[in-house]
Amino acid sequence: MxxxxxxxxxxxAFYASVEQRDNPTYRGIPIVVGGQPDQRGVVATASYEARAYGIHSAMSSRKAQQLCPQVLFVRPRxxxxxxxxxxxxxxxxxxxxxxxxxxxxxxxxxxxxxxxxxxxxxxxxxxxxxxxxxxxxxxxxxxxxxxxxxxxxxxxxxxxxxxxxIGPSRIEAFIEALPIQKFYGIGKVTAKKMNSLQIYKGADLKKLSRDHLLNLFGKVGNFYYDIVRGIDERPVQTFRELKSIGAEDTFTSDLMEEQELMTELKLIAQRVVKRLEAKQVLGSTLTLKIKFADFKQITRNYTHSNLIHLDQVEAFGLDLLKAAPIDGKPIRLLGLTVSNFNIAKSEDNQLSLF
The missing domain is CATH 3.30.70.270 (Reverse transcriptase/Diguanylate cyclase domain)
Known part of the structure; x- marks a missing residue:
């Protein structure tokens, strides 16, 4: 075979490593590539010296400064x-x-x-x-x-x-021993839900049938069933047309309180921002997805006249949430997606993103 x-x-630590390579004064000290704390900036990349303080990508620059007051903020190039x-x-x-x-x-x-x-x-x-x-x-x-x-x-x-x-003979044993939170594609909320179901490692996930996984997690259950058995037939694709970038979370228990929903949406927005930054694109349309406890689903869209910048994703998402017809109904899922990309415009504006 x-x-x-x-x-x-x-x-x-790509961006930070390039900066430390090009500027000797940055070497050996904690640096963050991203926006300034007083400008609601976001960490794009932290050097390994900064990561030792718990600083990571998509964290607010203000939080990074709190964790390490001596950290040096470097504008991205x-x-x-x-x-x-x-x-x-x-x-x-x-x-x-x-x-x-x-x-x-x-x-x-x-x-x-x-x-x-x-x-x-x-x-x-x-x-x-x-x-x-x-x-x-x-x-x-x-x-x-x-x-x-x-x-x-x-x-x-x-x-x-x-x-x-990781050779073919080791793959299944490797995945069986892998903690769920280390699975690529499983976020904190899903990992927490799995832990509540006594699923802590790949071996625990492997015990569940395909139908059971589909009932628990929807269509992504098919992926979990295959991957825990070492099955991943996705080819390496030399070209993929990028149509949208987003993130969503299904909550372990349904949420009703406005503050809880806003907190969760902020975390989702941070993930979207990180993915937009990684792909080096901006879009003009932001879509909020809400799924209620009864599985009914609504979406709300906002289209900007130009481009939605990284520091606007969270604010516009919260505006959509506040305007959505929730009426106190319990919510099981929130998601944000950015689409309608304009690559040329986003490249022209990269230097002002932070």
Missing amino acids: SFRKIIHVDMD FEVYKSVSNQIRSIFHRYTDIIEPLSLDEAYLDVSEDKLGIGSAIEIAKEIKNAIRTELHLTASAGVSTNKFVAKIASDMNKPDGLTF
């Missing part, structure tokens, strides 16, 4: 990050043209048939990491496996500068 050879490459990303991409192309970028700093590579005839995905990953280090003076972490799901998780296991291989 032949297996695909998939590599997931993820740059280590997206034109530089894009240029470096292109250099990284050119390194990938030495080995394969089957590349699926997820953002400026991470991508999937299918090296089942590599250009140089190396044959070993592990050796290719080593060569890519070494080229990035010697030519660009940056570090990357890589995960190697036979499918995208496992490769993605593997790349995060030994950061920074890590390389993790």
Whole structure:
């Protein structure tokens, strides 16, 4: 039986690492690339020195400053990050043209048939990491496996500068032992719901039938059923048309209080902002999705005359929530989605996003 050879490459604290590479005074100190605390800014990337204080992407800059008063805030230079990303991409192309970028700093590579005839995905990953280090003076972490799901998780296991291989004979045991919160695609709310159902690891999830998972989680139950058995047939796609970016959460217990709903929507908005920032796009339409306890669903849209900037997503989302006809009914799900992208406009406005 032949297996695909998939590599997931993820740059280590990419924006912050580029800044520390280009400015020696930033090295060895906690820095945040993002907006200023007094301007309602958001953390785009934190250096590893800053992460030691609990600072992470999508956190408010004000919160980051509270956690580490001496942290240095650096304005993002997206034109530089894009240029470096292109250099990284050119390194990938030495080995394969089957590349699926997820953002400026991470991508999937299918090296089942590599250009140089190396044959070993592990050796290719080593060569890519070494080229990035010697030519660009940056570090990357890589995960190697036979499918995208496992490769993605593997790349995060030994950061920074890590390389993790999960071979076909180890995949099921690896996923069975994996804590639910480590599953790519399972957020905090879903993990909490699973924990309430005594599902803490992949092995616990594996005990449930497909029908049971569908009843508990809807159509995503199919994905959970397959993935916990090491089944992920998604190909590495060289082109994907981006139509929308969003996030949603199904709550462990239905929510009714306005303050609770606003708090949850703020968290969802932060995730949307992080994904927009990672994709380097802005959209003009924001959609609020509300699903009630009886599974009835409504959506409300807002379309801006130009583009909705990152620091406006939360505020516009809250406006939509306040105007929605909820009438005190219990709510089981909230979601926000940004669409109607204008890539050219968003690139022109990147430097003002923060």
